[in-house]
Amino acid sequence: MSAFRHLGLEVAPGARGATRLPVADVAGGYSLSVPLHVLNGAHPGPTLMVVGVVHGEEIFAIDAIRTALASIDLARLHGTVIAVPVANPPALAANTRNSPLDMLDLNRQFPGSEEGWLSQRIAAAIAPLVDRSDCLLHIDGGAIERVIHYTFVKSDGSGNGVTEHLSRAFGLKLLYRGSHSEGSITSYAASRGIPAVLAEIGGSTLYTDLRYLQRASTGVLNVMRALHMLDGAIVRPAEQQVLLTRRTLVRVPVGGIFHPTVGLEVIDGEVAGGTVLGTVMNPYSLEQVGEIRAPYARSALLQMRVLPSAVQPGDYAFIIADLDSAEPA
Ligand SMILES: [Zn+2]
Structure with missing residues (x-):
């Protein structure tokens, strides 16, 4: 060496x-x-x-x-x-x-x-x-x-x-x-x-x-x-790994205050299509002006907003993958 x-x-x-x-x-x-x-x-x-x-x-x-x-x-x-x-x-x-x-x-x-x-x-x-x-x-x-x-x-x-x-x-x-x-x-x-x-x-x-x-x-x-740089076995996740091939980047539809309606409990899990993932409130009119729903029948949230915050239209909201797009194991 x-x-x-x-x-x-x-x-x-x-x-x-x-x-x-x-x-x-x-x-x-x-x-x-x-x-x-x-x-x-x-x-x-x-x-x-x-x-x-x-x-x-x-x-x-x-x-x-x-x-x-x-x-x-x-x-x-x-x-x-x-x-x-x-x-x-x-x-x-x-x-x-x-x-x-x-x-x-x-x-x-x-x-x-x-x-x-x-x-x-x-x-x-x-x-x-x-x-x-x-x-x-x-x-x-x-x-x-x-x-x-x-x-x-x-x-x-x-x-x-x-x-x-x-x-x-x-x-x-x-x-x-x-x-x-x-x-x-x-x-x-x-x-x-x-x-x-x-x-x-x-x-x-x-x-x-x-x-x-x-x-x-x-x-x-x-x-x-x-890479065989360290001895020992690779620590695998408890559940079988899933390699997905279809996803969508969902952006915030309209400016306001975003409120999540799902959180960390859905990491690695499955969310049914149509589930409301978050809403956008207009802080001036105090009305709900936007809503984001899970797009796939079996949605997996790869990225999510988990805290309320001010958002602009176009900000990252969610990255959602289709669990039905998984490659055969
Ligand atoms: Zn980055």
């Missing part, structure tokens, strides 16, 4: 290290950089890159990554983990999806450009680490008023099923197979032939239920087990 080197950082086998990936000096008078953590195993093996907070308000990934990394015994680790728990520090500081400094969505800028917009420069600082990885795990998802809970299985075009195998290994019950968002970090990895797992987990009141934090940190370790 050899030392890990990147920029000025050198991490010996069996050691941990950290550095900051320099991006640029910004108008606020500080040098923007992106923190990088490296766990270099005592034994040879593949390189796994773990990334969180590409969207600034999706902070659940930080604790999941921290918990997973803290549990790893370097003496037993095969290969190297490179972790970027916060890919988008300006957006994290503002608690917004996009960067407040250039208004861009970092997860549409990969591989980025060193001469481009600031978010493109952040992407350009991170992309070389993707290039040297054997697998990318992006823990995405959730916000203050929204929770999300599934694994997005992206095609890697290889037809060998490696991406699906690794995505299943993360360990959530529900999976959805779909195409890439152009410029996302996972689509960039796939374009380089690197399998990419997109775990959508976190947000809102999931923070107050430690089972979900444990599920996410176990997911990181599960992917490492699937």
Whole structure:
């Protein structure tokens, strides 16, 4: 096993290290950089890159990554983990999806450009680490008023099923197979032939239920087990996994105050078609002006709003999958 080197950082086998990936000096008078953590195993093996907070308000990934990394015994680790728990520090500081400094969505800028917009420069600082990885795990998802809970299985075009195998290994019950968002970090990895797992987990009141934090940190370790970086069996969900192929993104129909009528009790479950999932009230007329219902006879809520909040027309409300679109097990 050899030392890990990147920029000025050198991490010996069996050691941990950290550095900051320099991006640029910004108008606020500080040098923007992106923190990088490296766990270099005592034994040879593949390189796994773990990334969180590409969207600034999706902070659940930080604790999941921290918990997973803290549990790893370097003496037993095969290969190297490179972790970027916060890919988008300006957006994290503002608690917004996009960067407040250039208004861009970092997860549409990969591989980025060193001469481009600031978010493109952040992407350009991170992309070389993707290039040297054997697998990318992006823990995405959730916000203050929204929770999300599934694994997005992206095609890697290889037809060998490696991406699906690794995505299943993360360990959530529900999976959805779909195409890439152009410029996302996972689509960039796939374009380089690197399998990419997109775990959508976190947000809102999931923070107050430690089972979900444990599920996410176990997911990181599960992917490492699937890559033979750690010994031990993959921890599978209690129920059989379901890979869905049809879903719809339901947006808020009209501005006002959104009130959910379902909550965490329907995670991983089935909601009957026509069930009211939430309503929108006009806070000025005090009348109900909108309603969202489950569209499929057997609906699964992959993402949902679980807290009342002010909403704009077009905001994310629910991602709903059709349980009848499941691929045969
Ligand atoms: Zn996101």
